[in-house]
Amino acid sequence: MNEQDVVRLSDATLLSYIAEGAANILYECSDPLYTGYLLRLRKKMPSQPSTLDVYKFLQNTIEPLFKPGMVVATKLVRLSPHVLRELNSQLSSLDENGVREKKRHGTWLDTEEEYGMYVENMTATAAFGSDELPIAQEVRYKVKGSSSMLGYVLRGDLKKKSQETAVLEFKPKWLMQSRDAPVGWTYCRTCALRRMRAKDKAGQYAFCPLDLVSGDRNRVSKSVEALLPTEVGEQIGGGDRVLGLERLRRILVEYIIKADIFTTLRDIQEKMDRHGLLNTDTKQESTEFLIAMTVRDCTAFVRIDAIEDDKLEGEKRNFVGESSGRASFVKDEGRWFAVSCRLADLDIKDGSGTKQEYWRSIERELNGGGWYCGRDDQMAECR
Structure with missing residues (x-):
């Protein structure tokens, strides 16, 4: 330093x-x-x-x-x-x-x-570029049955000049299956834990992390709809919004499929957890395992800014997929949008024996209770 x-x-x-x-x-x-x-x-x-x-x-x-x-x-x-x-x-x-x-x-x-x-500052209230238009509308909505939060800000005066920003904040969770899961598993670690804790009794779909990194457009779309359900559009307001619900969904699907931030996160989880919760004993393995648990509990901030074409003069109009360190640009129905994603909440996890035993006890309960296996009418299978 x-x-x-x-x-x-x-x-x-x-x-x-x-x-x-x-x-x-x-x-x-x-x-x-x-x-x-x-x-x-x-x-x-x-x-x-x-x-x-x-x-x-x-x-x-x-x-x-x-x-x-x-x-x-x-x-x-x-x-x-x-x-x-x-x-x-x-x-x-x-x-x-x-x-x-x-x-x-x-x-x-x-x-x-x-x-x-x-x-x-990855919140929606942070101004994009050099514009400092006053905030005309601000929404912060916690999505029920999910770890996600949507922040939406409308700046300026619709009759003159305006700027719309939306930030989806959520925890990607376990983007790989637990190495302790049984061979015949039907649910990923995150969804198995949801089943055990019965948080989705009403049948509301909470996104599956494996869908998020599947590369399959249908599966990614299913996750995005869970992160941005219909009531989000009601919170944002009328159909005159540039960043309406359906457009937000389309942009996010495109970004998630082509960008590599979530697959990178998955690869780090796999590399740092080589043996699973129940078989990590040595000091070196324990250090790596704590890093794996840290990146499993981080928060992703996906920010979307509606921008005018003149903002892109002199900029390289990249489609998503390249990590430039700043925003990527996505075109939807003839209009450009700046999309950026950052990961936060990456402090080292408590490595005390008490904490590690707590994590192991959850894994034993998931296995012993059969939560990784079978079929559940309230939740789709993960594979």
Whole structure:
């Protein structure tokens, strides 16, 4: 790590609270140099790796496994000591005003932390290119029975100039079958786990990861329809939208079939898990296995921007399939769309014996309960 490349941050007033999870809080920074990024800060929690450790793991272990541009860009940020204290004071006020979820109340940033991390902003609210049109409509919709979320933003004034953006956020999960599955399996590891947990009692189809990397247009289309069901179109609004539901589906199918980001993710899962959950014992195998579990739980952000043809002047009009590090371009019914996909949530998994035993216990239960096999009226077979 070159210390000269580390960004400095000493002004907490530049930061605005956006969202948080169990271990981290995201902030937007008003510094124009970092408008394309969100700042991720670590909470004070036992056994959590430091931000510096997370950053080094991403730079030295995860990113070399992928082609350039497949993983969200990151920048290490050195924090002045008072910044975290001031932000914790703000969090206390957010608790009092009901801004934070109740389950997050009383959790604070780690004031002993020296670093934060800027992560590329893949949300729909991030402006495409140099345009800074005001947001006229914003939708964030959690798809029922799925791990997916759709963000949609309409910028500008429809009567004058507008810009539409949609971001599909989902977890690709296990893109290969578990090496511990029985020979006669009919369900992949992800779908077998869904069966066991009975999350799809109503018969709603949750996408099969094996369909996603099948290369078969019908199977990919089935997954895209599950990730973007009919109610998504109702959330976006009327038929005058450039990025209507059917067009979003067509663009995503084209992208997934021709791009290599998901097949690359599958190949890494296969390489890092050579023996399966039940047969990984040595220290070296355990390290690789933790990487496999990390990439099995990452989040994909597929962003689609409706763009005008004049935006493409001087650009190479690539069809998807090439990892240029930025956007690829897809043409649908005479109009061009910029499509980009990045992978996030790639922190190293907890390698404690307790966690590994938990994963193994699930595998034993899937096998012992016959969840990999048979037929289920509520769920299509995976092979």
